[in-house]
Amino acid sequence: MQPPTVRGLLAEPPLRLRVRLDGDGRDTAIDWVHSSDLVDPTPFLTGDTMLLTTGTQFPADDDAAFYGSYADRLLDAGVVALGFGLEVIREGTPPSLVDACDARGITLVEVPYEVPFIALIRWVADRIAARDRERDAWTLAAQRAVSLSALTAGTLEAVVQTLADQVSGAVVILSPSGETVVEVHSAAVDLGALADEGRRILRRGTRASADVTLPEWLGFATVQTLGPRGALRGAIGIAGAGRHDVATQAVVTGAVAIVEVLLRYGDAERRLERRLGGVLVRLLLDGHLAGAGAAAAEFGSKIPDALRIAVVPLPAGVADAERDRLLDELTREGLAFADSSAERVVAVVPAAATDAFSRAVAGSATLAALPVGLSAVLAPAEASTGLAQAVRALDQDPDAGVHVFGDSAAGLLDDLWSPAAENLARRRLGVLVGEPGELVDCARLWLDHNGHWESAAREAGLHRHTLKARIARIGTLLELDLDSFAGRAELWALLQASRA
Known part of the structure; x- marks a missing residue:
């Protein structure tokens, strides 16, 4: 229902109202109708009120200043319209009142003597109630x-x-x-x-x-x-x-x-899903493939036939709320299962969702600022290998962004790398640990300089004969001929595989 207005009142034949001035309030909603013959009725008015008066308070003479002040008070109080009762005190509406209302855009209507003010009040009240x-x-x-x-x-x-x-x-x-x-x-x-x-x-x-x-x-x-x-x-x-x-x-x-x-x-569902995801990740990494599959099936999920392992290192002192938000972003729309610890988040990503996972990382302000290591595509039984590959990808490039195992400059060596190869390389290089002269660092520096004695010794701050003696000691301990390409290639492979 439309709110009551002056236009609505004028359209009621029994009220027989006459428009003296259209003013600005003809279509404004009327909140109430109030009658008063006070010189200043505004303390008793609310906004959007229609005021009715018989003019008892008006002076006998046509005092333009009085009517101007009266109209100003009505305007300031937000009066929608003024209704003047005819033939009660005066035969017509005072001309100075008409002029004052006209100058201020106040709508002015005349109420015939036969129409009681209560009729207007009741009409508005009925429509407000409706x-x-x-x-x-x-x-x-x-x-x-x-x-x-x-x-x-x-x-x-x-x-x-x-x-x-x-x-x-x-x-x-x-x-x-x-x-x-x-x-x-x-x-x-x-x-x-x-x-x-x-x-x-x-x-x-x-x-x-x-x-x-x-x-x-x-x-x-x-x-x-x-x-x-x-x-x-x-x-x-x-x-x-x-x-x-x-x-x-x-x-x-x-x-x-x-x-x-x-x-x-x-929130409760997501917490349950995160807990389930954490259990599935841990089962897969521990090699319990049957248990992981059974747990996933119990909750209407499935371990993917081909997957990648993602590792996201967490900043030191990360808040629980921030960790939860990160987990939500990683696992949104079933992109991954994830397990969180104090230091990192480990996620199992379906191989088919690799591109979607990368887009989710790039589109997240939180994840885009962190490095994300991603393994090669593996079978579920190789999840532990995938974890090692993802960690290796992070070691090779700790900058923000997604780093996929096998995409580094190491090329073929990355493809051949495995946790078993790393363990073997570490055992072989273990004979150098504890020897004087930081032999592992010297070996890497020397190979980085393509075996050039002068430049390598200069960067190491050593005399070239000292560096030669240390490299010879490395060859003896590892039983490698470092004067040959094959010996140097094996030393380089050991250093790469061991992440030394």
């Missing part, structure tokens, strides 16, 4: 629709879509980090400013809400955090048609409560 009943009915219907969407579909997307439909607008849900989780529209409205305000209040870390002005949107827009202080689960932004009145707020409040329940339920 509008309130209509809003109450809308509130109940909207709350019921939102509740039914939660009971039937049971998803966050369904609930926020229903809310957007009910408020004839749009809704956006943000994650605790400010990423858009869900955005739905029942009307064309740009939610950019609303999402930006949501991210701003999320950074404060406390419960908060704010009203936002959106470009080219005449309705309301509001955003508020979700979840308790210190453990915010995100934020919800709502843009709706019309005013953000008590009825709308009741629907929004009910919907927000349902959204928070769904988020808590989703």
Whole structure:
């Protein structure tokens, strides 16, 4: 129902009102009608009131200054229109009152003597009551629709879509980090400013809400955090048609409560999924393939036939919330199973999801700033080898980004590398440990200089004869002829395989 207005009053034949001045309030919604013959009735008026008077308070002479001050007070109080009762005190509306209202754009109507003021008041009151009943009915219907969407579909997307439909607008849900989780529209409205305000209040870390002005949107827009202080689960932004009145707020409040329940339920599911993922990763790395497959099947999942192992080292002192967020990003949309420790996250990535996994890393502000080691494609039984390969890829390139085992400059040596080869190389090089002269470092430096004595000795800060003596000692201990290509190649392979 449309709100009561002066235009509506004028359209009622029994009231027989006459327009003296159209003014600016003819189509403004009237919140109430009040009658007063006080010189200054404004202390008893609220905004958007229509004032009725018989003019008892007006002076006998046509005092333009008095009427000007009177009209100013009405204008400042937000009076929608002034109704003057004819033939009660005066035969007509005072000309100076007409002039004062005309100069200030105040709508002025004349009420015939036969029409009691209470008739106007009752007409407006009846329509306000009908509008309130209509809003109450809308509130109940909207709350019921939102509740039914939660009971039937049971998803966050369904609930926020229903809310957007009910408020004839749009809704956006943000994650605790400010990423858009869900955005739905029942009307064309740009939610950019609303999402930006949501991210701003999320950074404060406390419960908060704010009203936002959106470009080219005449309705309301509001955003508020979700979840308790210190453990915010995100934020919800709502843009709706019309005013953000008590009825709308009741629907929004009910919907927000349902959204928070769904988020808590989703948090519990994600925690369970993360725990399951951690168990599966540990079973695979320990070689319990049958147990991992049985556990995955119990929860409706499956160990991929071809997989990669990813390792993400965590920054020192990383907060639990940040670790949880990182795990969520790694395992989103079933991209991976993941297990987290204090130092690193280990994930099992289906080989078919390698490109999607790389895109997820690149698209995450948190992950993109960290190095990620990724093994070659392996069978599930080779998961422990994949872990070693991923760690080796990180050792070879500790910079941010995804580093795939076998993609380094080492080429063939990487493809031939295995944990067994590393153990063998370490055992062979173990005879150099404890010998004077840091023989392992000297060997690598000498090979880096392609066996050139002068440049290698200069970088090491040694005399070339001293360096020659140390290299000869290395050859003796390893039983290698380092004057030959084959001996030098074997020494280089041992150093590469051992990561020394």
